[in-house]
Structure formats: C-alpha cells, structure tokens
Amino acid sequence: MLSAEQAITQMLAEVQPLVQQETVPLAAALDRVLAKPVLSEMNVPGYDNAAMDGFAMRVADIKPNQPLVVVGKALAGHAYTAKVPSGSCVVITTGAVLPPELDTVVMQEQVNLTQTETEQHIVCQLVPLVGEHVRRAGEDIAKDQPVFAAGHKLRPADLGLLASLGFASVTVIRQLNVAIFSSGDELIAPGQPLPDGHIYDSNRYVIAAMLQRLGVKILDLGLLPDEPAAIEQAFLQAMANADVLITSAGVSVGEADYTRHILQKLGDINFWQVAIKPGKPFAFGKLNHCWFFGLPGNPVAAVVTLEQLVQPILGKLSGEAPVAEGTLLRAECQVALKKQPGRQDYQRGWYWQDGQGLKVKTLGRQSSGMLSSIANANCYIVLPADSASLPAGESVLILPFSTMLR
Structure with a gap:
C-alpha cells in the first residue's frame, strides 16, 4: 500500500495543468484561476x-x-x-x-x-x-505593480480589488470538466421507494457538491446498474467529453465490480490501494486524455479520499498555483480513541476552543458508511499509521475541514 503522501506525489507527477485560456467578465470570475499575471494599470489611490x-x-x-x-x-x-x-x-x-x-x-x-x-x-x-x-497616490498599489500571479484562484475580495483597479474582465484558465457517476444494483435514486436490501445513492450528491466548491464544470452521468455495457459506455462518454472522471464504488475486488476490469481494458492503472482509513480502495488511472479517480463506495470513505487525495490533483489540473496544505493543529482529545496500527486514520471530530486551548471529540460511531459522522463534524482527528488506541486527555493532531466541506 502507498501512504497518502506517496499517492499524492505520484499523481501530481503524472498530471499537467490545462493550458486553454478564456476571458470572462469579472462577475463570472469567482473561483477561476488566472492564466497570466495581473498588473495594475493605475495608482491606488490615484491621488493624494x-x-x-x-x-x-x-x-x-x-x-x-x-x-x-x-x-x-x-x-x-x-x-x-x-x-x-x-x-x-x-x-x-x-x-x-x-x-x-x-x-x-x-x-x-x-x-x-x-x-x-x-x-x-x-x-x-x-x-x-x-x-x-x-x-499618498500609489500607497496601496502602484502603477505596473503585480497584483496577482498566474495560477491565483480568485476569491470574493480579489474581485473587489480588480474592480477598484478598473478591470471589467480577466483572462483565466478554462474550467476543468469533471464527469461523475455512481454504480451499483443496490443503489436507488433519492425520491424513489426503497426496496429491502437497497440504499439511496448519496455519494453522487456529496461528490457533486464538493466539486462545485472547486469551481469545476460537472458532467453527471447518473446512477448506473452493475452492467459492463452501461459502465463501459459511461467511460467512453467521459473520455469524449471530460478532463476527469470520478466514480464511486467499483474499485475493490468483487464479482459485480466491473469498473476495475473496464478501466484495465480502456486505460492505464497507477495504483489501487492507499494506506488511509477510511479510503483504502482507491484507483488512479488514465483513459486516453481523461484522468480517472475511483473512490470507495462507502460514503465517508468517498468524501475523505476526494478531499485528501483528489483535491490537490484537481487543483494542479485547473492551473492553480501550489497552495499550502491544511494546517494541522494540536488539541486535547476529550474522549478515548480506538485505532489499530497500519493506516493513517481520519476520524471525524468536532473541535472548539476554551480558556485552556483547543479541545476535540469524536462524534458517534466512526463507520465509513455513516455520513452523519462527517455531516456533524468540523475536522478530522489525524492519527498516524503507526499509532494505536489513545485514552481521553491525550494531545492529538486535528485538520479543520477545507472549503470543500464547509
């Protein structure tokens, strides 16, 4: 198995940023990535x-x-x-x-x-x-001074600054096209009657919502049955229309998991397992010009792998300049934590600050199939691969959720 760091390093080495550019109005530039540096065309303020x-x-x-x-x-x-x-x-x-x-x-x-x-x-x-x-004139920004570098992802305040400089439009990297689908005969679309032995398809909705926070274009290929022909057709459609395909389930070994076999037929596979919990089954590959990420079927595992493993790669593909990883903080854990050595664990927790510093606790059961454990959380409690169970009162590392989950 690969560590999370090894997996991310290997994927980053494989992918290259998009190069196609377009000019968009400032009102449509939120979360877009600048294709070239922006230099001020005036002094700010323009006069004493x-x-x-x-x-x-x-x-x-x-x-x-x-x-x-x-x-x-x-x-x-x-x-x-x-x-x-x-x-x-x-x-x-x-x-x-x-x-x-x-x-x-x-x-x-x-x-x-x-x-x-x-x-x-x-x-x-x-x-x-x-x-x-x-x-003084130019005290804030001088004429010809760099305002933003190429690769900068525009935030709300950035748009206000650009407007104050007189820019009505900016040149950005085109948006990344990301296709998604879920597969599994046990899945039912929300709003439909739920037969015994079935569950509602939640993964596609949370994945799409998280991707929206990244400012990508989403091509939703829907909920597919465990039929090789349907899954292969979805792959072909993604290969023709998307830069990236993200699937949920179908990447572990099982008699009805066809994704693995079709991917081997149509493209190249880099790896299948990562030493994190939840999220051990994970796939990364290439389908012609379309990158493939296969997430686990368990909902929390899908969320964790998308945020922790896939997000940095989508950032590079989008042309975004490298950004610092989320800051790990120290907090006193108020509950005992269960863990077996072997994989880095991302337990879902809630942190807060009181007069003595940061505190954190887990929220109920940590099953990778229980979305409530992440819906009610605001951070991960990150336990290293070699760590074991910890008693209450221990100092632990926490990672606040990124904007994908906030």
Whole structure:
C-alpha cells in the first residue's frame, strides 16, 4: 500500500495543468484561476487624499495661537481647485483630493473653530507631522505593480480589488470538466421507494457538491446498474467529453465490480490501494486524455479520499498555483480513541476552543458508511499509521475541514 503522501506525489507527477485560456467578465470570475499575471494599470489611490474628515493645511503655516482662514471645502468627488494662500486651510472629507499646495490633515476634533460674519478660522491644538492623515497616490498599489500571479484562484475580495483597479474582465484558465457517476444494483435514486436490501445513492450528491466548491464544470452521468455495457459506455462518454472522471464504488475486488476490469481494458492503472482509513480502495488511472479517480463506495470513505487525495490533483489540473496544505493543529482529545496500527486514520471530530486551548471529540460511531459522522463534524482527528488506541486527555493532531466541506 502507498501512504497518502506517496499517492499524492505520484499523481501530481503524472498530471499537467490545462493550458486553454478564456476571458470572462469579472462577475463570472469567482473561483477561476488566472492564466497570466495581473498588473495594475493605475495608482491606488490615484491621488493624494484625506484619510479622515478634518482640515487640510500646510504644516509650515501652523503657529501657536495663530488662526488659519478656512477658504473652502474639498469633498469626496468634488475637489477644491482654487489656490490655497499661505495662512489658509480647507475643510476636507475622507477620500477627498488633497489640494497640491497642502501637506497634512488635522482631525476636526483637534482644532478650535471660530466664525465671524464673513469667514471661519481655526486654531490647531497641536502641530501635526507632514503627511499626517494623508493617503499618498500609489500607497496601496502602484502603477505596473503585480497584483496577482498566474495560477491565483480568485476569491470574493480579489474581485473587489480588480474592480477598484478598473478591470471589467480577466483572462483565466478554462474550467476543468469533471464527469461523475455512481454504480451499483443496490443503489436507488433519492425520491424513489426503497426496496429491502437497497440504499439511496448519496455519494453522487456529496461528490457533486464538493466539486462545485472547486469551481469545476460537472458532467453527471447518473446512477448506473452493475452492467459492463452501461459502465463501459459511461467511460467512453467521459473520455469524449471530460478532463476527469470520478466514480464511486467499483474499485475493490468483487464479482459485480466491473469498473476495475473496464478501466484495465480502456486505460492505464497507477495504483489501487492507499494506506488511509477510511479510503483504502482507491484507483488512479488514465483513459486516453481523461484522468480517472475511483473512490470507495462507502460514503465517508468517498468524501475523505476526494478531499485528501483528489483535491490537490484537481487543483494542479485547473492551473492553480501550489497552495499550502491544511494546517494541522494540536488539541486535547476529550474522549478515548480506538485505532489499530497500519493506516493513517481520519476520524471525524468536532473541535472548539476554551480558556485552556483547543479541545476535540469524536462524534458517534466512526463507520465509513455513516455520513452523519462527517455531516456533524468540523475536522478530522489525524492519527498516524503507526499509532494505536489513545485514552481521553491525550494531545492529538486535528485538520479543520477545507472549503470543500464547509
């Protein structure tokens, strides 16, 4: 058996990112991967401006008990364009252009304001520094400065930043096309009567939902019976229309598990088992130009292998720059944990923080067939392959769920 790290390394070495590009409107760019670097075409801010409401002036004009004449107002969106004589100042609001003759802003709470019938005067309560409460042009982003690198996956805040720079569209890698199907005579589509000895097809729904979080296009080939002709036809359809095919069940040895045999007929197989629990039966291969991932049939095992093993590979195929793996945290386990040495275990748990630090506990039974153990969890309790059962109170490693499961 391969360790999870060996399996991921081997798969990453096999696959290459997509290269096809397309230009999409900014409103459609969420979770898309940039095909080339984005450079700013302007300074942000584009001009010297006030960081808060107050009075704009020259520091050199400020003398103890020496009033300054208020000669006008600079408002956001309405610049003060007249000359500001020596010994004068202007009212200024946050974001307004700083008149070029002036070099600082004093908050309105730090001046004494007096008014006559013809004019207003202020006396500063302190002598500010040059540039105080002033945002300089290009202070946030300078013209021609790199904003995002190629391979960056766009997040909500990124779209706002691009919009603030005037970009209406971006060039991205085309979306990965991922085909999925479930197979098994024991499976019934949700909403249909459930005969004895059958279960509802849950895997396809959770797999599709997790894939949606990755921003890929999904081709759902449906629920297939354990018939070689139907399964082979689905493989051929995926080979013609998808970059990736992900199946659930059919990768372990069994008299009705045809996926393994058809894959051997149509493509190349890299490996079939990984030393993790749940998720030991796992397949990775190539069908012409379509990559194949065969997940276990047990629902929790399918979820774990998709998140832990397949997600990094889909990221590389999508052109996404390598990202740091999820951070393992230390937590005190509040319950005893059962484990046999041999495979790395991903037990489902719930972690929280109290005054003494991070705590974690498992949530009910850890059967790989019980989706409730993962639906009610927010992390994995990661137990190394060589570890055994642990008593309550031990320090353990936890891995918070990625965005695929949150």
